[in-house]
Amino acid sequence: MPESAPLLSRPAPHVALLEFNRPQGANRIQPEDLAVMRAHLLDCEASPDIHVLVLAGRGRHFSAGFDLRALAGQPAGSQPPDAAFEQLADAIERSRLATLAAINGAVIGGATDLALACDLRIGSPAAQMQMPAARFGLPLYAGALQRYVSRLGLNHAKRLVMTAARIAADEMLSIGFLSEIVPSEELPSRALALARLMAEMPPAPLAAMKRAMNAAALGEGTSAECREALRNAFDGPQIGARIGALASRPAADEQADR
Numbered sequence: 001m002p003e004s005a006p007l008l009s010r011p012a013p014h015v016a017l018l019e020f021n022r023p024q025g026a027n028r029i030q031p032e033d034l035a036v037m038r039a040h041l042l043d044c045e046a047s048p049d050i051h052v053l054v055l056a057g058r059g060r061h062f063s064a065g066f067d068l069r070a071l072a073g074q075p076a077g078s079q080p081p082d083a084a085f086e087q088l089a090d091a092i093e094r095s096r097l098a099t100l101a102a103i104n105g106a107v108i109g110g111a112t113d114l115a116l117a118c119d120l121r122i123g124s125p126a127a128q129m130q131m132p133a134a135r136f137g138l139p140l141y142a143g144a145l146q147r148y149v150s151r152l153g154l155n156h157a158k159r160l161v162m163t164a165a166r167i168a169a170d171e172m173l174s175i176g177f178l179s180e181i182v183p184s185e186e187l188p189s190r191a192l193a194l195a196r197l198m199a200e201m202p203p204a205p206l207a208a209m210k211r212a213m214n215a216a217a218l219g220e221g222t223s224a225e226c227r228e229a230l231r232n233a234f235d236g237p238q239i240g241a242r243i244g245a246l247a248s249r250p251a252a253d254e255q256a257d258r
Contacts, residue, residue, distance in 0.1 A: 005036040007058075008043070011192055014051040014199035016044045016097075023059025026106065028067045034084045041091055051203045052195045053095070055118060056102040056188075060126070065109025068136065085110050086141040092117040093147070093214060096207040098198040102191035103127045104184065112177075113144040116151050119210060121177060122191060123169050124184040129177060130166040150217040152176055202242070208233035 009017045018040055020027035044050045057063050066085050092099055092114060101115040103123035108130050115121050131148075133140040140161060148157035156175045159165060172178045182190045198206065212226040220226070 008040040015195045020057040026061045026064035027057040028064040051199045061105040062107040063111035065111040089117040116147040127169040132164045135164040205233040
């Protein structure tokens, strides 16, 4: 299959899958890919039938990040073209959709920020990550630095950003970049199972809690805006109906959800 821009598919009810599709180039992200990904994200958010978005990479890599050759020739102090990258990561973070990154191999540079912008991240033993911006003298944009600190903690963030260290899957798990590691051959099915599980949740309360937890990471989780979003997502009849439905399910079904 020829390499192309990121692809969007619907692998399960209420679930969308957005895949990097340049496997021969380690899924390096071209400037034009950013607009395609943003358009796919907007399409998914506009569809009430989609509740969850899975981000993945075709081939052996998740993504080698933004093609830094696009930065060549930019004068000092100018607005770098990676502004569109930051806007995409911010949009993923703020999305009403529940988001999951399935990391099957290397995740490098700006692709690490796209993964950190997702709500959950799972990986295979082949996963590894690196943020080499400092090595190139590239000031990493503020949104990425904020996500590194809020997701991984200040000490881990400084080590990864300021030394350009490359770390493997087990350390990604220990510092919180990954929530779990599964065998490579099981990663797609596990990602889809998690996506299905989240897709079964009522979307409005899930989105409101996501918003409040993201705000909490910045010390703003009890803001008036977050409290209002949580209140607006409260639906007593729906809660009662779901409690009744879950109580009637066989125990085997409950175990399958875990």
